Amino acid sequence: MTSVQAHDAMTSVLAKAQPLLAQQPMTRAEVLADDPIWLILLKVVALFGFGVIMTLFMINWERKVVARMQHRTGPNRVGPNGWLQSLADGIKLAFAEEIIPTSADRKVYWLAPVISATPAFVAFSVLPFGPQVSIFGEQTYLQLVDLPVGVLVVLAASAVGVYGIVLGGWASGSPYPLLGALRSAAQVISYEIAMGLSLVAVILYAQSLSTGDIVDAQRNGWFALLLLPSFVIFVVSMVGETNRAPFDLPEAESELVGGFHTEYSSLKFALFFLAEYVNMVVLSGFAVTLFLGGYMAPWPISAIGDGYFNTGWWPILWFVAKMMIFLFLYIWLRGTLPRFRYDQFMRLGWKVLVPANLVWIVMIAGVRAINTSTEVTTGQKVIFGAVAILLIVLLSLLIPERRIEDDDSVPTTGGGYPLPPLDLEVPKLTPRQAALEKDERRRKRKERAEVGAGSSTGTDATGKEADDGNV
Amino acid sequence: MTSFSQAAMVLAQQGGEDVVGTGEAVAFWVLGPLSLAGALGMVFVRNAVHSALCLVVTMLSFGVLYMVQSAPFLGFTQIIVYTGAVMMLFLFVLMMAGRDSADSMVEVLRGQRLLAALFGIGFATLVVSALARSLVNVQAQAPPDPYDAAGGGGAGGLGRLIFTEFLFGFELTAALLIVAALAGIVLAYRDRREGQKRSQRELVEARFRGDYKRRSPYPGPGVFATGNSVATPALLPDGSIARESLSDLIESTNTARLIAEHDRVLGSQTEHDDARALLGGESGETGESEQEGEAK
Known part of the structure; x- marks a missing residue:
């Protein structure tokens, strides 16, 4: 519902930007706003198909790669080399029996998977897949819309998409999904801030919020190289935003059964699944657009034939190939890293990613201001740099030295896990043990005195011991 | 389209x-x-x-x-x-x-209704007057061009306005938000003095130093258990009950009966050797201070 409206709004906004007289070369947005309705429908269908097919492919690829990493075979029964396994699973899932818990809030329970899946597809609309091409004689760009705020569309879509997870967990009416939903809510609030901040540097350098302009701005160098810290933070928060391992706390299988989707089955569960994978694809594409030069060919290829491989339909190949790198990264992370504990995860978000990002933004804003200003001479720049380095060195002196370990602590060898050293001397009694020992002795003495008083013999002693047995 | x-x-x-x-x-x-x-x-x-x-x-x-x-x-x-x-x-x-928590009918804040009514009327006056003014006095302007990155309706134009014309209001709002955030932190802050709660690492070290009788956690249900509830006692490989797994706190376990049974099975033998393997103590009769140690 909202997606349709949003689309209407987008197109109307676009239409307004369209000039009456198109004498100068049309901009990307103008060309796209000029698309006939059949072309728009074609693009929408193509994007939807791309999302679904990528999902089916990703599930299979993930299973195969993870299997390989664990020295297993992975799916190899359905279709050639098992590549149709996820399709078979999907069909099965669609016809599976649907079970709705009696304690579920039916309306919200029904709505949640839809809210989860729709925004994921909406975010596809602003990703530029390629430059200007001709489709059935119509000049157009391989992109659905080019909004002046395209970057924000992806952020907004992921923000709305989380509602599906949170509401699904709440509406299920059982504790595990609720815990998953709570985690998800906290997670998305924390990591969206980190993600939004990591975009600031890119926007600063591209001077635009539009995805198409950002790709064009990377003609001379990828932002991943120029803005490496932003790139790293974006990739970390991207994994956090999609609830994937090692940040898959909302559905932590070993703690929360299935997390937010524990009570879901059949098609509704399939929708959650679809949403997760489409989100992965979208954010991978987004990362490519922002940091890896979008659909442009990588360097040695881009130099061939005066940029021939950056024209026509070729760029789709580069875009998808770069996207695959990120998708593989997702799988690799899942196969390698254990899940974060919740507090560690929050600490990483709020105490590492956000502050580091803020410092970095201030730094590049300063550097840019100095670089673009005409009044600053090279000599002054050198002095600025020297002062900055001096300040950093002075500040580093303020960092307190590592606390010296007290001699009382248990010696550890390797890995931080306390292990007895080879030359272990069994320690003498600690004060506490000594006190306990004393207590013990006093009690024994008392007991002996009682026995001496002549009440009974051995059996009583064992009975006493049974009472003392630890609990 | x-x-x-x-x-x-x-x-x-x-x-x-x-x-x-x-x-x-x-x-x-x-x-x-x-x-x-x-x-x-x-x-x-x-x-x-x-x-x-x-x-x-x-x-x-x-x-x-x-x-x-x-x-x-x-x-x-x-x-x-x-x-x-x-x-x-x-x-x-x-x-x-x-x-399923319902709204509480008890009003905690005194004079809340009166204040709410006052502020409500004030806000309504503001909105109505602003609306009236916009209908009468304000000239409609051409919509700003959102594609114009520098000025116009995009982020650039908005940023320029915020940091020039409306800077004071913007800074004031920022100050308000910071005060609110600080207040939230102060209200939610709980002072955790050192030594009140041991960290995981400190606890491990204390265990290995010998401050506790037992270095490992208490035994779980075990391989031969029929249930994984804490109320079910753990079984040792010979089928007898691991006494460490019995808890005083759980009422549904008949601890006294099980302990008696345990002793009957073992006969005169005081303790099963394996059962004590994880205990720091030398002999079987050191268990009574355990609870004390764990409670600390």
Whole structure:
């Protein structure tokens, strides 16, 4: 519902930007706003198909790669080399029996998977897949819309998409999904801030919020190289935003059964699944657009034939190939890293990613201001740099030295896990043990005195011991 | 699409005149009632989460209305900030409070109704006067061009205005937010003095130093157990009961009976060797201070 409206709004906004007289070369947005309705429908269908097919492919690829990493075979029964396994699973899932818990809030329970899946597809609309091409004689760009705020569309879509997870967990009416939903809510609030901040540097350098302009701005160098810290933070928060391992706390299988989707089955569960994978694809594409030069060919290829491989339909190949790198990264992370504990995860978000990002933004804003200003001479720049380095060195002196370990602590060898050293001397009694020992002795003495008083013999002693047995 | 572009052309030609395009009108008549319904629903729906959802609908409609008004930046920011972050926090709190928790009928704040009525009337006056003024006095302007990165309705123009003309108001709002955030931190802060609660590492070290009788956790249900409840005692490989797994705190376990049974099975033998393997103590009769140690 909202997606349709949003689309209407987008197109109307676009239409307004369209000039009456198109004498100068049309901009990307103008060309796209000029698309006939059949072309728009074609693009929408193509994007939807791309999302679904990528999902089916990703599930299979993930299973195969993870299997390989664990020295297993992975799916190899359905279709050639098992590549149709996820399709078979999907069909099965669609016809599976649907079970709705009696304690579920039916309306919200029904709505949640839809809210989860729709925004994921909406975010596809602003990703530029390629430059200007001709489709059935119509000049157009391989992109659905080019909004002046395209970057924000992806952020907004992921923000709305989380509602599906949170509401699904709440509406299920059982504790595990609720815990998953709570985690998800906290997670998305924390990591969206980190993600939004990591975009600031890119926007600063591209001077635009539009995805198409950002790709064009990377003609001379990828932002991943120029803005490496932003790139790293974006990739970390991207994994956090999609609830994937090692940040898959909302559905932590070993703690929360299935997390937010524990009570879901059949098609509704399939929708959650679809949403997760489409989100992965979208954010991978987004990362490519922002940091890896979008659909442009990588360097040695881009130099061939005066940029021939950056024209026509070729760029789709580069875009998808770069996207695959990120998708593989997702799988690799899942196969390698254990899940974060919740507090560690929050600490990483709020105490590492956000502050580091803020410092970095201030730094590049300063550097840019100095670089673009005409009044600053090279000599002054050198002095600025020297002062900055001096300040950093002075500040580093303020960092307190590592606390010296007290001699009382248990010696550890390797890995931080306390292990007895080879030359272990069994320690003498600690004060506490000594006190306990004393207590013990006093009690024994008392007991002996009682026995001496002549009440009974051995059996009583064992009975006493049974009472003392630890609990 | 064609109707939209026609409307846009009409709009572009008319410039600053007071004309509403077809697309805009359609969007308004769809979204206006929707946002109103959402707002009313928020007030009247019983369930707190449903109420929050109604508010989400209103906010989303507003966001789309902004976009239709050639302010896409504002529209998407509205969706990201209000729908994405603020309402998510609301939902978070509502879920923490519990699914079926009803509103308390006891008023905690004194004079709340009076203040609410006063502020409500004041706010209504403000809104009505602003609306009246906008209908009478204000000249309609041509919509700013959102594609113009430097000025106009995009992020650039907004940023310029915020940091020049409206700087004072902006800084004031920022100060208010910072004060609110600090207040939140102060209210929620709990002083954890050192030594009050040991960290995982400190606890491990204390265990290995020997401050506790037992270095490992208590035994779980075990391989031969028929259930994994804490009320079910753990079984040792010979089928006897691991006495460490019996808890005084759990009433449903008949601890006395099980201990007696344990002793009967073992006969005169005081302890099973394996059962004591994980205990730090030398012999079997060191267990009584265990609870004390763990409680510390």
